[in-house]
Amino acid sequence: MRTALPAVVLLLASGSARADEGMWLFNDFPSDAVKKAYGFAPDQAWLDRVRLGSVRLANGCSASIVSPDGLVMTNHHCIRACVEDLSTKERPLLETGFAATSRDAEEKCAKVEANQLVAITDVTQAVLDATKGASGADYQAKLKAEQAKLESACAKGDASRRCDVVSLFHGARFHLYEYRRFQDVRLVFAPEFQMATFGGDPDNFNFPRYGFDAAFVRLYVDGKPAATPERLKWAPQGAKEGDLVFVSGHPGGTERSQTVAQLELQRDVVLPFFLLSLAEYRGRLSEWMKHDPERERVAKSRLRSVENGLKALRGRREALVAPGFLDGKREEEARLKAAAPEATRGAWDAVAKAVDRQRALFVEYQLKEGGQAFQSDLFQYARALARYAAEVKLPNEKRLREYSDAKLPALKQQVENTAPISKDLEKASLAWSLSKLRETLGADDAFVKKVLGKKSPEALAAELIDGTSLADPAVRKALWAQAGKPQTRQEDVLLAFARRVDADARAVRTRWEDEVDAVLKKNGELLAEARRAVQGATGYPDATFTLRLSFGQVRGWGAVKPLTTVGGLFERATGAPPFVVTPRWEAARAKLPPGTPFNVATTNDIIGGNSGSPLLDRKGDVVGLVFDGNLPSLGGRYGYDARDNRTVAVHGDLILLALERVYGAKAVADELRR
């Protein structure tokens, strides 16, 4: 699944483009090249229409507006947490699916924020002016201050507006993205988890594929469906082999322009750390929830996320260690360096030195600040509340980035959300991550002693989770409102804990930002300059979870055909999980023409974060719904290989067919056709 994973390192600018390669900026699309290759290219009106029809889900997904009444299409896995939060033991929506019988029956997703990109402004000059001549902590402070200033000036304190300054080409360009922000998003339709994830982990990132990973939500404003005239239209016919297709969405992060030193750090330190952690957590979680329906209900979705992340990172690692890959990067870098302007050549060594610091700080940073030692939603609330109370007293530009005025509405929504919390799962997860803290730093480490004292991880986790009242959204809401004011009552045990470990977390974060982050950003400018001098100005920036457009065509690879069919689904079913077809699909089987396309593979260049993107034809109409890539696409993090990198989408024809004949959701289908 192509949800964005947390970006673990900074992004650098990329080189020149090859066939179908590229996650292009909407204001810098290579129309000439596309026209040459495919005899067609979008014009400005096309680009504007598709941009406004595209939606970003703040949790790391993409989506699209598909009706004038605010109907939004995305993947089931993008709003799975919502389906889960709306479920109860008696109403297990992951299992049964959900279809609102009327607009009144649409149910609010407590944690979903949707963003529609209304304007892009180039603010490069302002940022460069503000940071000129600075380095290290000074650079970091000035950059942060300027970003906060620009964002505040744009948002003007209006919570329905979201403004983000984005660094592109690794600090060489800065754009200000202005979004319309929707925080009232309601669930319209979701299929059964089993059909969204048919084939489970074995089929994830594989193709041929049979996933019905589709869902619909609706944007609301002032309690009413949002008016969205700028919607995308549904194409009368889905994609066929050889068709030119576009994907408009939000690729989360690529590292195609990293230096060799940075890639080696990924291979040797970063990826192994996360992989080993996820592998063990997967083992724990899958066994923890087995044979216990209630535990399965509360943890099923998380397990899927863990397995998805594990597979994605594994694919990345394998791309990095593939024979010849890093040697190729090494040669490319040597050539670039040799041809680069004198003034930029020191950048590679500076980056290598920052990487050495990164290597030294990485584990400590991840444990203390990255949250690896405290894997608990309640702890995250506690930390957010503790930090908010401290940060809100500071002037906007001095705060931690995520507490700047422009970011607060999203954070507030997260903290106040009413999704239920399983204390059982919280305890298991926190105890495990505390044990990893001790294991990783050793029982004799001062921070470990400070955290655990003479308690076992299990005992401490139980004490904190059983003792906290933060599971109650009303308590969190009240604490948010009182933040910065003198507290009268006894402090919550988990809040006190979060406060107690915060100095250590902030300390390592400061070192990280000053010694690693600032150096990489600063030298990223130089590297981008070197690249421009040698390769020219064309190219697309590394992915930044901002809107991009990719082009490609419907195409298989090797012996693999680009389309699967409804008939293939029923052939693949074994009756044993994860290859089970739900009773509803079994019942509808006779009404489903076996030749109907199911999933489709295309050559578009996407990455995690593109989940939920619309697949568009040359008119800009919807012909499918992107939800995944194939295994070779996982290496797309570091480079696009046209031979076998493929995007995987639910076919547009199937979506209409299933809505009508499997789910009886005729109203949604009709709305799509309007």
Next chain:
Amino acid sequence: MRTALPAVVLLLASGSARADEGMWLFNDFPSDAVKKAYGFAPDQAWLDRVRLGSVRLANGCSASIVSPDGLVMTNHHCIRACVEDLSTKERPLLETGFAATSRDAEEKCAKVEANQLVAITDVTQAVLDATKGASGADYQAKLKAEQAKLESACAKGDASRRCDVVSLFHGARFHLYEYRRFQDVRLVFAPEFQMATFGGDPDNFNFPRYGFDAAFVRLYVDGKPAATPERLKWAPQGAKEGDLVFVSGHPGGTERSQTVAQLELQRDVVLPFFLLSLAEYRGRLSEWMKHDPERERVAKSRLRSVENGLKALRGRREALVAPGFLDGKREEEARLKAAAPEATRGAWDAVAKAVDRQRALFVEYQLKEGGQAFQSDLFQYARALARYAAEVKLPNEKRLREYSDAKLPALKQQVENTAPISKDLEKASLAWSLSKLRETLGADDAFVKKVLGKKSPEALAAELIDGTSLADPAVRKALWAQAGKPQTRQEDVLLAFARRVDADARAVRTRWEDEVDAVLKKNGELLAEARRAVQGATGYPDATFTLRLSFGQVRGWGAVKPLTTVGGLFERATGAPPFVVTPRWEAARAKLPPGTPFNVATTNDIIGGNSGSPLLDRKGDVVGLVFDGNLPSLGGRYGYDARDNRTVAVHGDLILLALERVYGAKAVADELRR
């Protein structure tokens, strides 16, 4: 813990030695160098006496004979499986420990085989003559045939004699090791698992340390204690800081002479594969056994092994990715290659090509032949029985290596052993490993389809484990006896399964042996020749789980002192697992002088397989019991670093003290003092 892990790649010869470095052959000990450094070196009588007092446990450990009546000292973790096998729900010996009140009360360890090295013969010329001019499959066949011939001629069909041809210096020298074989080994004394592993996984491979990882067994011959006049004596006083000390034991495997291509394969493919598998299995197992005393009883020891392996491999990987390490190896290799005789220079490329094959075959080999897809003791029995029935019909020299006449007694003991089997654990483990097979090769893979058909891993595992009768040792014994004869009754379901997957397993093994193994062995000769030509004849071969002697001294590193004390143990105890002191030790506390040394760190160069080795003073008397190394020692796989690589042992004084004052095992203590 320093048990030998399965060797995953071939071993190469090492370079010249540095201070305290080296796992030396008993027939090639650097006496002059040791004398120069320490003013003392063992003479031939010393070496012979210590060799005969040293014991190898066939499961991957070391030990020593410490009384004339066959008393053998080793680590608790080396005979933990025996303690577990002798346990029942009503008599949980891992928890309570075991102390035989008389010789009659000593209980047999069903799976333990002990070997005493009685002779070493150089057979290099015979092997080189037999394989001259051959390569690939031909070389492999000729080498195997010659080894089988030499071993059979040595063992002469006498099951009490074990003969192994060992390749040293990566194929440059071959020695025939003749052992006296003991298959009747009985448990005399074992402490509580909790004290043997005090500090659990957090403290494993750490120092300061407080592990009482000691145990005693006795060798029996014809139902009576073996007469062992060649025992090692107990030193009246244990080791002190600065003392010269020796370790005689069986290091399992090092890779200090691997080429850079081989080390990169370890870093990129081999170690990540095992690490990820172990991490997930650890998560599964620890959750599976939680809150269920019976499950905890049957799986506790396995979890400890998994965690130990995980930590050991993690340390190895970290050594390989440490800044500068591989660069150093690369430079060393370039220098060696430049100075090497012309005729040997092609060897590096040949090895690199074999490594490419290894990379391509590795995962398939591990899954199908290496047993990763079928993690079940019962499956291992089934495979052994199926293969034995097929192999026994072939002439000795044509068989798979482990079915040659010389190896059969050990295999037979394994197959017929009476240790209990938990079908519950077997099902969990097999189902998980079958799911990994599907995950790794994909649901569309032909072998996966052959194995699973339309069944889920859980269903297939349940069918095989519930359906088999191989859990009954008598059934296995009968099948072994009937092997090769026509079978009349319905075949066992698991045996049939093992037979069904065997052709695929053998096919990948053949490719592996011919395309990887044979090329590496063959070119290993050339590399060793190059090294001899450039560096001279001195040096010790990479570890091969054969007897070696290392020298060093009692010494800490950095701020760490080399000795811990009984007082320190009680200070470190928190009352929460794994930092719990058992009631028996608590009760004895007043009788234990707090200054008594507990564990001791030394500079000896050891590796997994050395677990259970005696720590000896210059007289060759016992002053401690090796059970671990520190974290930096894990990099010892690839090179010895005198600055911080340390061996960790139980102090000799503590062993006597605890036997008498904690366990009331006065008879054992007296026997040691005899």
